[in-house]
Amino acid sequence: MGTGRCYVFLFCLFVCHVTMVVFAQSPTPVTTCASKTNTSCGECLNNVTCLWCESTGACVDYPVRTILPPASLCPLPQARWGVCWVNFQALIITMSVVGGIILLAFCVCVYRCCCSCGPSKRDRREEERLERQADVRKMKHEERKAEMRSRHQEIRQKYGLTSDSGYTKFENN
Template structure:
């Protein structure tokens, strides 16, 4: 029996899981009929009496209460047309019940998918923003480091040039600004 459950499409399986809940919600405070009473016993009575037993379904066209064909998932049209069949609740036909549950399940799946995609998009965007901020900080640090290195190299070059000028007598004494005019 478990193999049959795994072979069912998701919507139908959900329908089979949700439908007893709908039947239970429409269940009145009257005690359930004994299991020994067949569904045909309720034929010609009312839909409510028939649907108290969840293994039965009601056919409006001929006011009969029939055993639900568990092996077929959906009642065949030879028993009762889907638009005339009632199962779980008398106020909604089986066809509308299937369509409603399918639409609800489809909307749930769609909304969950959209939420997941939106969350992934937001996470990706925040991660990329954080990554961009980190890269920007790294670029600023790298720029400052390069400026410091360039300034250090410039100072080293100036010292070397001054040593060469001093060696060849080209470096004037910086202590006395007018020494240049005295030698002329």
């Protein structure tokens, strides 16, 4: 099974699981947040649409038209939503720091990927060193080749085999 098919299968399995969990829950009676005022934070926040104000002990409907509850409703350090131990001010600071770290990590990864595409200084230096070594080997090879030609020429002269044509040794004199 391909990787893409595995992801699709896992996604479908997750959707089926969530659907079953949602439909398997018994419907809870709808209670208003105002009826939970002057109870406890835990009771108020059992309903996810409620906001608990620590200073006034009020349980109010979360203002969905605004992202953050206005200060006239409840000051941010006193507002609780979801869980009683996290206030909105700490939530904003924490999410800002986490978001900044994720953004910074993403930028560093993009920078590293973009800069590592080209050859690095070390790779270029290594390549230049290998080219110099190849040039030195080639020069030594040419010197040895010239030396062998001169030796062969000396041997030909010594034995009188010098001639202008390479086919003289096959001629009958």
